[in-house]
Amino acid sequence: MLSQTAKILDGKALAQKIQRNLKEEIQTLQPKIGRPPGLAVLMVGDNPGSVVYVRNKEKSCAKVGIASFGRHFPTQTGADELEEVIAELNQDSRVDGILIQLPLPEHLDAIALLHQIKPEKDADGLHPMNMGRLVRGEAGLRSCTPAGVMALLSEYNLQVKGKQAVVVGRSILVGKPMALMLLEENATVTIAHSRSQNLAAITRGADILVAAVGKPDLITAEMVKPGAVVIDVGMNRVVDAQGNGRLVGDVDYAGVAQVAEYITPVPGGIGPMTVAMLLQNTVHSYRQSINHL
Template identity: 65%
Template sequence: MAQRLDGKALAQEIQLALAQQVKTLTAKTGRPPGLAVIMVGDDPASATYVRNKHRACDRIGIASYGKHLPASTPQTELLNYIQQLNQDDRVDGILLQLPLPQDLDAVTLLNSIAPDKDVDGLHPINMGRLLRGEPGLRSCTPAGVMHLLQTYDVPIAGRHAVVLGRSILVGKPMALMLLAANATVTIAHSSTRDLVAVTRQADILVTAVGRPHLITAGMVNPGTTVIDVGINRVEHPNGKGKLVGDVDFAAVEPLVQAITPVPGGIGPMTVAMLLQNTVLSYCKRFHIDG
């Protein structure tokens, strides 16, 4: 049976350490770190994520300046609000919750966030810093994956990592982070030929495509570490829903070296990295070695 990589427990440890750090820093600077989370519209999954982020902020002492705007909010109004947050000295991090309503241009809005407040690590400047191997704010989900792998002493250097998915949110930054850790990296996607042959080569398989149970027992090897970033809601005939990953966990777990569960794997680590990025941004603004 595979070793379960417990992201929930690790995220709790990170938050405990951050809470102590924030307490010390707040006494020194006179104010806590501040995080502004902007949600537009009424996507149920987004609403859950935002609530979890606010609760996590409360637990560790970060001031939360969330705002929930209607789906009809014009692009110009949202841009103006982001510019206000860019200038707000109480705010160290700004997060624009995705997905946005279809009428809004997410790229323009994300690019309008000040790079040093871009705690989601999606601004072109921060992505460029990642590409060049320079210090900067990193995309939260891939950073959470790396932290989990390193904490559990999963070998990365010299191993073959396969990243399934090529989004700017997870797939591309994930591949760059693994490459920076000296893995040999393959990115697979919807146009990849013979996906089974590709995934079976993986020492580390990271899947982030949003397709429930895409990865089956025949797509992995006994030595593989499987990182399931997918979070999919599956509805049962009785009307009750269940969260599942991109991996058929029950079938794959007995066969591989290590695996993350869904829920309880990468989701909590993403929130922990968001909080960590906020504290890093705060420390940079006060010229404190974080």
């Protein structure tokens, strides 16, 4: 096999740096506010991926000094009960951020529940009010995964302005806000998706290529422009013939690493950045609470 040429964008290292900064900020603010920041993660059911994510989020909270007000509900929990809990957390002055861990069981409407969260406590940046602020280029809480991508590009001083950016995927969680954030930094943005024709021709034009579809190894070396920056948001669990599971992204890492100039690994790329941005959003809301003292 040829040696890898692409430089790695280390999300894990940057996430640790952000967490250290947040920890210091919390230590400065806590005497003024009189309490630590609080994050409530609501999880329904026992999706194995969600269990791991929630555990990581709670560990990261503890590391920086954020109090966790997490609640775990049985799969069959109804919307009424969840709405009641959200209403209580909206009023709870100890809680700065509320997050609903997705995906939810099929009988629940995630969008309707997200609408119940106060926009200023929307730690995931998915409330229509915060999405609207992003569209208008106004300050507000930003969707965590695309915000993590932007922070990583900035950390490595990778120019976005004037570049051709292609986002593969159009979800409200990643694809759409990602395109808007790149646009805000003056990239020329194309969104590709499952109905796009000749995907390879679109992706080959990208100076910055973001893959956020949830399909293992969708992006191969011949779909990437030499010298491109490739950001892999995919987190797919694949099982080999021996029954061993591992995490892979949407990008064929081994192949693409020989064409791209920069690449994010999976795991250790965007995953840790998503959690860091969640903590950052929570601390942002906490900081605002000084104004209400």
